[in-house]
Amino acid sequence: MRVLTYLTHRLLFVIPQLLGIILVSFLLVKSVPGDPAVLMLGPTATPAAIASLREALGLDQPLYIQFFIYVKNLLHGDLGTSWQTTRPVLDDLIQRFPATLELVTLSLLVAIGVGVTLGLYAAKRPNGWVARLADLYGLSVGALPDFWFALVLIFVFYTLLGWAPAPLGRLDMIVIPPPSVTGAYTIDTLLAGDLQAFGSALSHLALPVLTLGLLNAGPILKMTQSTMEKMLESDFSRYEVLSGIPQKLVVRHALRNALPSIVTIISVLYGFLIGGAVLVEIVFSWGGAGQYAVQGVLNSDIYPVLGFVLFSAIFSLIVYIVVDLIYVLLDPRISN
Amino acid sequence: MKWAPMLAKLRLFGRLALIRPRFTTGYVIVVIVAILAILAPVIAPFSPTEADSLSFLQPPSGVHVFGTDNVGMDIFSRAIYAPRIDLTIAILGTGLSALLGGSFGALVGFYSSGRGIRVWLSFALMRAADVLQAFPIFVFAIALVASLGQSIQTVVLAIAFVNAPIYLRLMRSQVLSIRSMRYVEASQVNGLSDFQTIIRHVVPNAMGPVLAQLSINVGWGIVLTAALSFVGAGVRAPTPEWGSMIAMGFQNVVTGQWWPSMFPGVMLAVTVFGFSLVGSSIEVLADPAKRRHLLSDVRLRDIARATKTAKRSSLGQV
């Protein structure tokens, strides 16, 4: 019951936030030059055809009416149409978003693995070499441009060593994609029992996941390190040491208390990576939603951009709400 | 503002800056890049935009130290000309974002409680900042550049907009924490206007965190500029810019000619790394608590080295 009231509270706040995001993106993309009607019909269109298409699309209306029309369509599930693919944006995104999600989720797992492990070691021995390495890692890696790092990895592992496949998408050319259940190739190939395709999908995921995962482990590492240091210096950790509790248990208990902060930064990173994976998607021709949005902007195709911003915003908000729910369940102090 | 204590602080700062090798490395990198940018016309052996189509994709050699790209331009010359563009854009954009965001943030902090309509405006501004920060950064930047027209100025504006919320929040929290301190109330009682109070008290205290953030943001700004140019939405060819150079050499990397992309890429990475180090050093040196921690760390290391006997201490205990 408590959970339900909490959820409704949060959702009430979410709606104005969402509206704000939609409004800003709407204004932004509306100011991108390029007449959609002209672009859709091509250079051979007659002025009459253009005019009637404009009227059909509602482009001759004042801006605020266009906005209302857009929101109204949104509520009906209509995110507009992309003139490049000539398909509804919703369909395009449903096809592409799982690719981004799969990439981002696996990268996040790598980032958590690297960040939490290094952060824990660094907190346990603040003056050891692991701590110094971790500090340097946090500083340097977060600053590296991901598109360049991806290029370095491609050069080393594909051009020089030949271990990785060519950076041309999610599967080898000759492999047929599995029937789409979740959209994530790793899951779908396993569900279909197609081990060859599974291997192909994994090998294509290796470099982009490594890029995103290693470059974004920094914030997780820093948060883990600083929170764990604080916890290990806290009164209750010292009391456990005074009571003779062995080191492993003290660290585990401290980690329990540090989890909220670490989970927070992971959730923020998750939402950030949806949009932050764009460059990696482009480098590896991933066919993901971010790449779709960038192509939209570069070609004055506005609805894909709006749709993508909406998807990623909603995704972030869902992640935040889920995380908050986890807190309510985890921390005994909050539930009272 | 009092100058003498600030000068003393700067001197102390200078001495402390040399304590850790990572600090000095950062400053050295930044200085070298700045020098390259300034002296590029003097040092560069070739023109950065002149293409010699007969000698394209030459590997590094005595003549072309970094080799040539696929239209025959000398990569070394372009690579050392590039910081002029990248640094300028990043510094201008970041400076603008700090100015805009910072001043609004200070105002928001000041008027976040109290009289009527200003409270509402502050609230609205904060929510606007929330919305701005919820945007996927890169998409937002591209959209801005596309909507305002692709030029150096618009890239600067894009950087400014993307980073402004950071300074907004920073200054707001600085103002809020200082407001509650007694001596600010005292100066208000003494009849200073709000504006004067801000200048006198808030700005000196906020300097440290703002400078640290500025340095890191300049690094980010360079990356954003390069990223925008990489996808073709930033600085246009043939203007030398690290991102567009990487894009131009992209396909060649896959086929084994690594030099058109790698050299600018390494320079980009190292430059951003340098700014990141500088930012982190300012962060430590400007915060008195962290400064003490640093000094005690150094002192403890010396003690440990001097006295071999390491008796039980609470450090590294767990």
Place this chain on the structure above:
Amino acid sequence: MAETSAAPLIAIMDLHVDFPGANESKEVLKGVSLTVQPGEILGLVGESGAGKTTLARSILGVPPTSGRIAAGKVIFEDRNILDLPEPELRKLRGSRLSIVVPNPRAELNPTMTVGKQIAAMARIHLGVDRAEATRLALAILRDVHIPDPRRRMNAYPHELSGGMAQRVVIAMALICDPAFIISDDATSGLDVTVQAQILSLLGGLAADHGSAMLFITRDIGIAAHFCDRVAVMYSGEIMELASRENLFLRPAHPYTLMLLAAFSHSPKLRDAWSVPETGVRQTQKEGCSYSSRCPIAQPVCSERRPPFVEIRPGHFARCHFPVSHE
């Protein structure tokens, strides 16, 4: 420094603890030596900042944050436990040597039930399984007179009152039947009635288990009723050490006299020995650290540090001019 002929249970020898800082080290314990006989309750009285908590924790080898044990020994069961490797020392802590800490709600793990925390002590130190540990925890909670222990076991620290939390911490210190208990200011912050209950509980339990205790407090009056012998501590040094009778009937050190006088009914006595706080705590480099506040200080007091002298059997004072009661 032989005090009694029987072998002490635990001997703290010349303990020096300092806190290295950015500019210079601050020495908090300047060579503290104490012994505790089996089964005895030794009181340690001192004001805030005297170094009592530093001593309490350093005995177990865990000085407070950024502290460092520079020199000294703690001899227990024929070994210097400060020289033991950390895992060995952890086996002793909580099982043979335990501590009761003040401000328990801040010291207990906020995300674990108190029952689990007490049971953990039994599981780790006694090696029993979960069911047995829970049984032992329940038993010890009854011993410390917590009402409705079965329900309280599943409570979180923030749900308990100060007095209850203090009982929990005492339970944790006693569950493994230690030979030596350090009670660091265990009654501070509690209501007077609760204080009295906790004190009688501690005393009773120590007697039942046959444990020795180092009873640290700021209140010399409590020490009077509770302890067999009392040590008085000031600024990191032991100033006086005596049996209960000697300390209260024939106090020798001016600082002890000041502490006692504060409780006295006679205004003349209070005025004679108390000195108002100067506000700034001056660190005395040479001589007796109390000389700046001492009403009977002579020039020699700020020049030479007074030795710890036995002024009658079992009664020691660190003063050039100990007060005579003959």
